[in-house]
Amino acid sequence: MNYCSRCGAPVTQKVPLGDNLPRHVCNQCELIHYHNPKIVAGCIPEWENQILLCRRAIEPRLGL
Numbered sequence: 001m002n003y004c005s006r007c008g009a010p011v012t013q014k015v016p017l018g019d020n021l022p023r024h025v026c027n028q029c030e031l032i033h034y035h036n037p038k039i040v041a042g043c044i045p046e047w048e049n050q051i052l053l054c055r056r057a058i059e060p061r062l063g064l
């Protein structure tokens with residue numbers, strides 16, 4: 001990837017803050033371009049008027 005799909009500025013491969021892998025990052029708008037074609041789905045489990053929230057236990061973004 002050479003240019004940002006959002007603003008058209010050149011991108012640089014570097015490790016973004018809070019990440020641990022090199023990514024293509026826009027030099028102008030700082031958009032991170034992930035190369036990951038996997039489709040992800042989420043849900044909010046609800047039971048007896050309560051919802052289950054989870055905290056991430058592995059890097060990257062441990063604790064979020």
Ligand SMILES: [Zn+2]
Binds near residue numbers: 007
């Ligand atoms: Zn950009």
